[in-house]
Amino acid sequence: MSLGRCATLLLAVALLAGGCASAPPAVGATDASGVATGAAAPAPRNPVDPWEPFNRRVSAFNDAVDDAVLRPLATAYRDYVPSPVRQGMGNLFGNLGDVWSMANHLLQGKLHSGLDMGMRVLTNTLFGLGGLLDPATEAGLQRRSEDFGQTLGRWGVGPGPYVVLPLLGPRTVRDSFGFVVDRQFDGSRLFDSEATSYAYTALELVYTRSELLATTSLLDQAALDRYTFVRDAYLARRLDQVYDGAPPLEIFDDTDAAPAANPPATPGAGRPPAPVVR
Amino acid sequence: MLHRWFTAAAAIAICVPAFAQQAPDALVRQISGEVIEAAKADKAIQAGDVARISALVDTKVMPAVNFEVMTRSAVGPQWRGATPEQRAKLQTEFKALLLRVYSGALTQVKDQTVEVTRTQPVQGSTQVVVQSEVRGKGEPIKLDYRLDRFDDAWKIIDVNVGGIWLVQSYRSQFGQVLSSGGIDGLITRLVELNKGGKG
Numbered sequence: 001m002s003l004g005r006c007a008t009l010l011l012a013v014a015l016l017a018g019g020c021a022s023a024p025p026a027v028g029a030t031d032a033s034g035v036a037t038g039a040a041a042p043a044p045r046n047p048v049d050p051w052e053p054f055n056r057r058v059s060a061f062n063d064a065v066d067d068a069v070l071r072p073l074a075t076a077y078r079d080y081v082p083s084p085v086r087q088g089m090g091n092l093f094g095n096l097g098d099v100w101s102m103a104n105h106l107l108q109g110k111l112h113s114g115l116d117m118g119m120r121v122l123t124n125t126l127f128g129l130g131g132l133l134d135p136a137t138e139a140g141l142q143r144r145s146e147d148f149g150q151t152l153g154r155w156g157v158g159p160g161p162y163v164v165l166p167l168l169g170p171r172t173v174r175d176s177f178g179f180v181v182d183r184q185f186d187g188s189r190l191f192d193s194e195a196t197s198y199a200y201t202a203l204e205l206v207y208t209r210s211e212l213l214a215t216t217s218l219l220d221q222a223a224l225d226r227y228t229f230v231r232d233a234y235l236a237r238r239l240d241q242v243y244d245g246a247p248p249l250e251i252f253d254d255t256d257a258a259p260a261a262n263p264p265a266t267p268g269a270g271r272p273p274a275p276v277v278r
Numbered sequence: 279m280l281h282r283w284f285t286a287a288a289a290i291a292i293c294v295p296a297f298a299q300q301a302p303d304a305l306v307r308q309i310s311g312e313v314i315e316a317a318k319a320d321k322a323i324q325a326g327d328v329a330r331i332s333a334l335v336d337t338k339v340m341p342a343v344n345f346e347v348m349t350r351s352a353v354g355p356q357w358r359g360a361t362p363e364q365r366a367k368l369q370t371e372f373k374a375l376l377l378r379v380y381s382g383a384l385t386q387v388k389d390q391t392v393e394v395t396r397t398q399p400v401q402g403s404t405q406v407v408v409q410s411e412v413r414g415k416g417e418p419i420k421l422d423y424r425l426d427r428f429d430d431a432w433k434i435i436d437v438n439v440g441g442i443w444l445v446q447s448y449r450s451q452f453g454q455v456l457s458s459g460g461i462d463g464l465i466t467r468l469v470e471l472n473k474g475g476k477g
Contacts, residue, residue, distance in 0.1 A: 134415070142417070145417060217382070218383070221379065222379045224451040228450065232442075236441055237440060240420070240438075245422075249407070252351035
């Protein structure tokens with residue numbers, strides 16, 4: 001079974017399970033706090049996260065897998081593989097990924113940044129030993145990654161509910177579909193042999209996780225509730241990416257006298273982007 | 279380039295008392311430049327020495343921050359009902375929390391530079407957002423600052439790292455605790471969290 005099909009299947013399972021998990025509140029609202037870890041606040045359901053009980057369970061499962069397998073692997077990779085090798089690997093993965101980013105820039109009508117990404121790929125492939133080095137960044141062509149979920153957002157597709165997918169982690173429904181498309185254009189597709197293609201994906205996964213080690217350890221120190229912190233951060237970041245770094249801002253008007261004037265904006269309520277003045 | 283700029287900024291900092299009259303983007307450029315230079319030059323900071331980082335933050339960053347507004351926005355409507363003691367305690371603990379996050383981030387500073395990219399007004403307010411990027415190896419990291427005008431000076435009221443506004447994130451984090459435990463519950467929880475992180 002190919003990875004793309006595997007991802008589609010996982011997605012279907014997740015959506016089905018999510019659908020089931022979202023049924024209980026009609027019967028009894030107590031269900032919501034029953035699954036909550038630690039923070040047992042009987043807060044009203046967050047409209048962006050209607051499948052929270054299911055999502056929390058999958059998060060716990062993912063964290064367990066991460067603790068047992070992925071994080072130790074990534075730590076070992078970081079500690080035992082020499083830095084220049086890791087850098088080269090990162091550049092290779094990045095260069096292949098840049099091709100798909102370029103396509104997404106163009107699909108969003110961002111001709112200029114699309115061409116920049118094209119120049120990046122050309123520069124790094126021709127003058128960077130096929131992508132092992134990254135002379136483009138030194139030349140001022142910064143990497144601007146874009147995926148198909150962002151493209152869908154740019155086209156006006158709303159994010160839909162938040163969902164935590166088994167093994168894949170936080171997504172929105174829109175970004176889950178985006179991910180399935182992304183996989184079709186992933187660097188692992190370059191290999192004829194399925195084994196090589198799996199090896200590529202596994203290596204890329206370990207590499208990506210190793211790059212996130214500092215971030216996730218920071219997260220453990222910074223979050224009061226890890227689940228909601230990750231969720232809100234993910235949704236805020238995706239919204240920011242869809243708006244190319246300038247999403248609409250919420251104004252906190254908590255002066256001492258007046259009551260808060262602005263109702264909190266729903267994070268992740270991605271509408272077609274407002275024109276951005278560059 | 280950054281070095282020459284740093285010298286110039288230092289000269290300005292000596293001549294001009296505090297940050298009065300400074301444009302928001304210049305203020306951001308100055309602070310991030312100084313912090314990055316300090317982090318690169320100081321082995322203790324790279325190793326995550328909290329006392330050293332705390333001193334750096336107090337001298338370079340805090341004068342340009344309105345921390346009361348930051349804390350107030352993070353706490354939300356319940357701030358109004360808090361006593362002066364509770365407010366002071368909340369600020370102390372929130373600062374300790376942010377300091378730990380900041381320390382972790384500073385240990386990652388190696389050969390990066392900060393580029394201020396653009397400044398945008400926030401509609402319906404006196405605020406501006408100064409956008410900048412931390413450039414090094416790999417993809418640039420977005421680092422934005424939200425500032426407001428207080429009397430004569432611009433002060434930072436929120437920071438965005440990689441697309442995530444800190445105060446906004448903590449507002450929803452705090453909200454969960456506040457709804458069950460109130461202000462005192464939040465203080466207890468923050469003290470707990472700040473203690474746990476040191477061990």
